[in-house]
Amino acid sequence: MTELGLPETDDFIDETLSKPLQILYQDEHYVAVFKPAGLVVHRSKMTRPDEPVLLQTLRDQLNRFVYPVHRLDRPTAGLILFGLSGPDAAKMVDLFTTRQVAKYYQALVRGFPPETGTVDKPLREKFGEDFDPGSTDDHPTQEAVTRYDVLDRYQPPWPMSGFEESRYALLEIMPLTGRWHQIRRHLNHIAHPVLGDHRHGDHRYNQMVYARTGVYRMLLTAMRLDFRHPYTGELHTITASRGGEFDRFLEILNPYKLPRLPLPQNIGN
Numbered sequence: 001m002t003e004l005g006l007p008e009t010d011d012f013i014d015e016t017l018s019k020p021l022q023i024l025y026q027d028e029h030y031v032a033v034f035k036p037a038g039l040v041v042h043r044s045k046m047t048r049p050d051e052p053v054l055l056q057t058l059r060d061q062l063n064r065f066v067y068p069v070h071r072l073d074r075p076t077a078g079l080i081l082f083g084l085s086g087p088d089a090a091k092m093v094d095l096f097t098t099r100q101v102a103k104y105y106q107a108l109v110r111g112f113p114p115e116t117g118t119v120d121k122p123l124r125e126k127f128g129e130d131f132d133p134g135s136t137d138d139h140p141t142q143e144a145v146t147r148y149d150v151l152d153r154y155q156p157p158w159p160m161s162g163f164e165e166s167r168y169a170l171l172e173i174m175p176l177t178g179r180w181h182q183i184r185r186h187l188n189h190i191a192h193p194v195l196g197d198h199r200h201g202d203h204r205y206n207q208m209v210y211a212r213t214g215v216y217r218m219l220l221t222a223m224r225l226d227f228r229h230p231y232t233g234e235l236h237t238i239t240a241s242r243g244g245e246f247d248r249f250l251e252i253l254n255p256y257k258l259p260r261l262p263l264p265q266n267i268g269n
Helices: 054-062 086-097 127-131 182-189 203-213 244-256
Strands: 023-026 030-035 077-083 102-110 116-120 145-154 168-175 220-228 235-239
Touching (some): 054 077, 077 086, 203 244
Antiparallel strands (some): 145 168
8 A cells, every 4th residue: 555645635634724714604693614624623522732623713713703503523524604603603503403404415435325315213422432531421312314315426447345346426415313423324324334434434445545546534525504594584505615635536536437327217107
C-alpha cells in the first residue's frame, strides 16, 4: 500500500483550518455553514484540548455567539445550521424535534442496493459510550427510519474479495429520524456501508479505496435542508456541495458508471 499524505481540502480537515468556513446562508436569526469532515461540532470529553471545534471557529469568524440546533458526526461533512441567539435556536430545535425539517444527504456505498428503499430499524443511542467513557447508563432503543434512492452505480475493474470488479452506488438519503450515526448504521445494516466509514464500514474496502485514490474522508455529505422559517413562515431550501474530495472520487469512478436501470413497465390494463 502506497503511503499517502492526508490532504486538506474544502471538505476534509486533519489538524487545522487553513481558511474561513464557507457560509451557505445567513439572516438575522440563523447561519448555515459547510462543516469539513473531521471537524467536531462542539467540545466534549472526547475532544483534545488543542483540537479545533466548529462552534468556536464559527463564533470567532462571525465575532458573535452561535447556538447549535442539530448535529453532524465528526467524519460527516456538509451543511449545518446554527441559531444566532438562544431563542432563535430554540425555535429551530423545535422544528427538528417535530420533524418539520427535511434533511438530504449523499453517500457513496459499497455494492448495489435496490433502486429505492426504506430502512426501518430501531437504534440504541450511544451518547454514554462516545461522550462519557466507561458509562454504564442504559440508553433506550428508539425508532429510526431512513429512506434512500440510488442516483448512480459504478463498477470499476478493482479486484476485491475474490471478484475481478468492485461495485459502488451513489445514494441520496433522507433520514426521517435523527439517531446517533443513523445513516451509517442503517446502511451497514443492509450490507451497503458508506465508503471511508472507519467505525461502521468495511475496512477492507476503505483501505483499498485509499490506496488507489488517496481519498481518506468518509463519503457522506449533508447536502440540503428544507424548512419553513420560524419567523416568516417562508419555505427555505439551503444547499451545499458534496465537497472536493467526494467529487474527485466520483470523477475517478465516472468512466465506470453504469447505465440507469430501466423503469418497470406497466403490464395489462
